[in-house]
Amino acid sequence: MSKNLTTRAEDYSKWYNELVVKADLAENSGVRGCMVIKPYGYAIWEKMQAELDKKFKETGHQNAYFPLFIPKSYFSKEASHVDGFAKECAVVTHYRLKTAEDGSIEVDPEAKLEEELIVRPTSETIIWDTYRKWIQSYRDLPILVNQWANVVRWEMRTRLFLRTAEFLWQEGHTAHATQQEAIAEAEQMMNVYADFAENFMAIPVVKGVKTANERFAGALETYCIEALMQDGKALQAGTSHFLGQNFAKAFDVKFTNQEGKQDYVWATSWGVSTRLMGALVMTHSDDNGLVLPPNLAPIQVVIVPIYKGDDQLAAISEEVNKLVAKLRKLNISVKYDDRTTQKPGWKFNEYELKGVPLRVAIGPNDLANGTFEVARRDTLTKEVVAAADVVTYLQDKLDEIQANLFNKALDYRNSHITEVNTFEEFKDVLDNKGGFVAAHWDGTPETEEKIKELTKATIRCIALDRVEELGTCVLTGAPSAGRVLFARAY
Amino acid sequence: MSKNLTTRAEDYSKWYNELVVKADLAENSGVRGCMVIKPYGYAIWEKMQAELDKKFKETGHQNAYFPLFIPKSYFSKEASHVDGFAKECAVVTHYRLKTAEDGSIEVDPEAKLEEELIVRPTSETIIWDTYRKWIQSYRDLPILVNQWANVVRWEMRTRLFLRTAEFLWQEGHTAHATQQEAIAEAEQMMNVYADFAENFMAIPVVKGVKTANERFAGALETYCIEALMQDGKALQAGTSHFLGQNFAKAFDVKFTNQEGKQDYVWATSWGVSTRLMGALVMTHSDDNGLVLPPNLAPIQVVIVPIYKGDDQLAAISEEVNKLVAKLRKLNISVKYDDRTTQKPGWKFNEYELKGVPLRVAIGPNDLANGTFEVARRDTLTKEVVAAADVVTYLQDKLDEIQANLFNKALDYRNSHITEVNTFEEFKDVLDNKGGFVAAHWDGTPETEEKIKELTKATIRCIALDRVEELGTCVLTGAPSAGRVLFARAY
Incomplete structure (x- = not known):
């Protein structure tokens, strides 16, 4: 069963890096610190996005999009913010390349920007510069906006998903008429994140607040959800900040309240990122590869035929196609891997490595007996199931695996x-x-x-x-x- | 009915700019040439994304994500590509800011990158540098990948949606074993775009190929869909490129074919962008504001109560809430605007400006007669409809408006x-x-x-x-x- 994967006991960090690459989640690119998220990894991220987006909309938020670039001067306006981010940011200084006399490509020195632009490490400054134009009266509040975007922080030591120079995330930025309402919003979003982590990703989290030292640059309070990885290290899985009036003051965003008086607007921001992919891997996976909660699995059930010759394959496929149709009707994502170029053992290994929750095998004996063999990825156990019961069985097992993974992680966390x-x-x-x-x-x-x-x-x-x-x-x-x-x- | 909107006859270009801002689609930001896409505009873009993404997946494509930055040297590898894009690109040269002695923020001259990074204007180079690692044999082909991303082209004269320094788009990048297969893919995606434009956005398009002059930098053939705006100017609404082996040669991407021989891989790329938002506005809208095809309308039906006093409002709301529930069951997006802070006339204007396809009004007479008054945004006509018939009526009208907008645009295009x-x-x-x-x-x-x-x-x-x-x-x-x-x- 070797997948040439370092075991967790041997070297946890090496196991993680190898697994992320071998399971086709992501890989390093030719650009320092920037990763390529491969289709299989991106499909998991899309499932996270869809669920989060639904939760944001259910709580009254709308999406919008703000510029990638932030003028340098914006950073000076909120003092702690510049301390927090300016030291590790990508700076655009020119807007043109040219071909030199020797044919090489070089930056055109004549195309220098008047003011340098920072590639956003987070968007508070550009967004609050915009909110100034949107907010005059209490009637314009609250503003409940989220953005799905890429951001860049020039990290010197990077690791796939956990710490990359560029990463994908969502950042919510809300504006409120009162302190109380802003705090309630920040707390609500921490709860949304905790619900998502536990009930969708099967990752137990501790809800809490950060100490002043660990707060976001510019926040008065940072709420967080903290998860525990299998190696005993914690991972911050999401944060929600109560920003007070800091950004409103820095960008002069005032409103007329119900009493007709001018006041600064109250703010929150909150985000989770592709870092959650790292948390996912390190919470559930094992020495055989990835283990995915059914909610996040791009393939929930894989079916592998075991056969000799075309006739057997045809007979098996007939059975399998009926099963596939039934599962699809139930919105179960199923793949029938009838490739003739690979052997069953190779396929078993492959789907184990990729964390597919349930594997169904069917050979000539099963065909004769009217059965399927079903293997669970989380427990590595197998059962033979009658064809008449298999749909219900698979459906139940998916629920059971989702619950089991959460409980297993919760036991580990509680005992640590x-x-x-x-x-x-x-x-x-x-x-x-x-x-x-x-x-x-x-x-x-x-x-x-x-x-x-x-x-x-x-x-x-x-x-x-x-x-x-x-x-x-x-x-x-x-x-x-x-x-x-x-x-x-x- | 004045919305202080310049009319199309007065100044088409001014009408467009004003409408985009007043209908809350987008606005200019503090960053030269970069726009803010506001929630209402972004909701329309999300509908486009969802439909395109579905079509891409139905045709076998998967999403992935590649780095925002492209090392400068990658540009030199494909000669026509550098000519096409290097002259208008944002260049990252430094990775840190610092606080100067006078307290101002400046670029840290000691944090200069060894090799400058270009903010992607399009991703062929970074993607083909990656594909080299993914492709060894014909068994690894085809690769059918799409990316949703932001890109930057340093345009000197910008206009909201139509030409912005940063814009959002999708870019498909596929790799194939044969020329024939790559050409078929490029043609397929042109057809996907045409189907999307006509049947989802109600924008008629001409399918064709570009002349050599107008081709994408690095393409052997560029397929396109061309739309016609109300002012008689054309707008390129999507392109799909057959890239031959140009990028495979530039990035040394070879594969072993079925005969065991080495060959360069064949490529396509294809994209549409937030420019489509501009096409949408300029195809359907009128002097009263936006006109949205029901498929793209964030609000398909708005209901406005006309009342004096709380008792009338309560009685009306009771009727309306029943209607709202029925419409939601049919997945019709409906908004009941019972705000007491605005008058009905103000609301009528507002939803007309924002292009809501159907407006339902209900006053005391309607309540007594068991009727609703329904106004169509596309024809600006009204009808009184019996409460018993209104759900079917609204459903039919949404289909009719979608069809009518397409036919109207098609008549205009054909006569031009x-x-x-x-x-x-x-x-x-x-x-x-x-x-x-x-x-x-x-x-x-x-x-x-x-x-x-x-x-x-x-x-x-x-x-x-x-x-x-x-x-x-x-x-x-x-x-x-x-x-x-x-x-x-x-």
């Missing part, structure tokens, strides 16, 4: 939240067990920074459901009002 | 294809009637160029269904094998 009360324990758990470490912290950025230096662990979040509990900081012994979740993270 | 036999006639038709001028041409780029200089008209296409007919060139008198379609164009 460890309360510690000393710094020795803290380090021991991080080094030998991994996962979230629930520890008391004195609330200062300095202690947080110090712990990060000593252990590479950061505060992933202050969980919304944490128990209020007096304690003493695991590092300084200073008083604390409750535990926060530390982890090493992607 | 004028055969001419002398250059005097040629100029006269262009200046006084507009539309396509069907004229004999001697087949040389020189004559084509000369005619363009003298009249600003270009050969829009050699129509696929043109009649073979011997004649003499309208400019030079040299022999010609058939008429070609000239026009002034967007």
Whole structure:
């Protein structure tokens, strides 16, 4: 069953990189840090997009599109924003190439832009420059807009999906008349993300808020969902920011409220990205390859014929075609792989590597007995099922796999939240067990920074459901009002 | 009924610009040549995307995503490609900003890229650089991939949707084992586009091929669909290119064919863009505003209550809510505008400006009589309809409007294809009637160029269904094998 895949125990990071490439999800391109998302990987991303888009629209949001480029001067307008993004951005300085005398292609020095343009790392600045024109009165509020877009952050060390110079995402940007309404919006979108992660992607998440250190550049509060990967490292799966009036002030966006007075507009922004593809891989997959929750599988059921000679294949295909038609009627995505160029064993391997949830095999004996052999990708178990029952069986198993993957990941996550009360324990758990470490912290950025230096662990979040509990900081012994979740993270 | 909209007769170009902004489709941004696509405009684009995407998948294509940036050196590899695109492209030269001593933000001169990156104007080069890794044998072919993306072409004179520095589009890039198969693919996609334009957007098009002068940079044949706007100017609405082996040779993409021999791979590419939004506006709209075919209307039916006092509104709303529920069941997109902040007349104007196909009004008399008043946007006519019949009536009218808009545009287009036999006639038709001028041409780029200089008209296409007919060139008198379609164009 070898797919020449490094095992997770051998080298988790290598396993991840190999799997992403071998399962045809993505690959590195000729452009530093930029990936190619291959059709199989993109089909999974499309399913995420469709579900998220539906949820955004159900909560009253509309899509729009804003420019890829942001004038350099916009960055200066919100001070923390420039600190957060200007140091790693792609800058357009010229608008023409020319052919040099030796025939080579070079940048035309005469085609220099008056003001440099930044390729958007996020769109708050260009969007709030636009909202100034859209908002005069409380009647123009709220504005509930989302954008599906590519963004660029010039990361020096990149990894497929997890950290790439260019990535795909959605960014919601909303404008409100009151602080209260903006906070409610930011919280709502965190909940939308959590619901999506858990019930669609089968990835359990902790909902919480970031500490000041870990907040988005320009936010007053960052809500997040944090997931736990199989190697015990955390992954931030989505964030939703309450931006206060920071961008409204930076871009002078005022409105007349119901009392006829002028006030600055309140803002939120929220986003998830192709990083979720990395979370998907690292939550469910195993040493045999990808494991996909049925909701996200481009192929939910694959059918492989086992036969000798054309006559057997014809008889098998007749049975299979009937099954395919029934499954399609139920909106189950099914592929019948009757290629004659590959052997069944090769196909079994291939679909296992690609994480297809259910594999149906049918050979001459099955044909004689009126049965199918059904293999589950998540448990690697097989059952023989009577033809009369197979449609219902497959349908039930898809639901069962979706639920099983979530529960398995939830068990792992729950057994990897460890309360510690000393710094020795803290380090021991991080080094030998991994996962979230629930520890008391004195609330200062300095202690947080110090712990990060000593252990590479950061505060992933202050969980919304944490128990209020007096304690003493695991590092300084200073008083604390409750535990926060530390982890090493992607 | 004034919407302060310039009329088409007064100034067609001004009418277009005003309408795009006033109907909330798009507006200029703070970035030179880049537009903001507003929610209402983007909702229309999403409908186009969904329908095209369905058609692409039905014809066996998959989506993928390739990098935004293209290394400068890639451009040098296909000679005509660099001529076509390098002169108007955005060039990234640096990857960091820094804060200067005076606090201003500037490009960090130490963060200069070793090789400049071009923001993609089209993706043939980066995609064929990738395909080299994907293709070894005929078994890897065909590759049928599409990408939804933003692209940048540094146009000096821009207009909303029609010509913008950044625009949204889809670009298909396919790879084939034989020339014949690649040509069939390019023709198929032209037919997909024509079907989409005519049957979904209600825009009649001429299918044809471009002359060598007008071909895509790097193509051996460019198939196109050409539409005619209400002002008599043509608009290229989509193109599909047979690229031969040009890109395979430039990027060294070879495969082993069934006979075990190495050959270069055959290519096509094809695309349509947000330019189609411009075509939509200029095909159907009128002096009162936008006119949308029901297929593309974000709101297909709007319902406006006419009432005095809360009791009347409540009684009307009860009736309306029943109607809304029935229409939604039929997947008709309906909006009930019961805002109390605006008067009915204001709402009528607003939805007329925004091109909503059907407007239903209901007042106390209607309530007493069990009727609704239904107004059609395309004909600006009204009818009173019994409540019992209104659902069927609205459903039928939506179909009728879709068909009517196409037929109206087709009549206009057909009456604006004028055969001419002398250059005097040629100029006269262009200046006084507009539309396509069907004229004999001697087949040389020189004559084509000369005619363009003298009249600003270009050969829009050699129509696929043109009649073979011997004649003499309208400019030079040299022999010609058939008429070609000239026009002034967007």
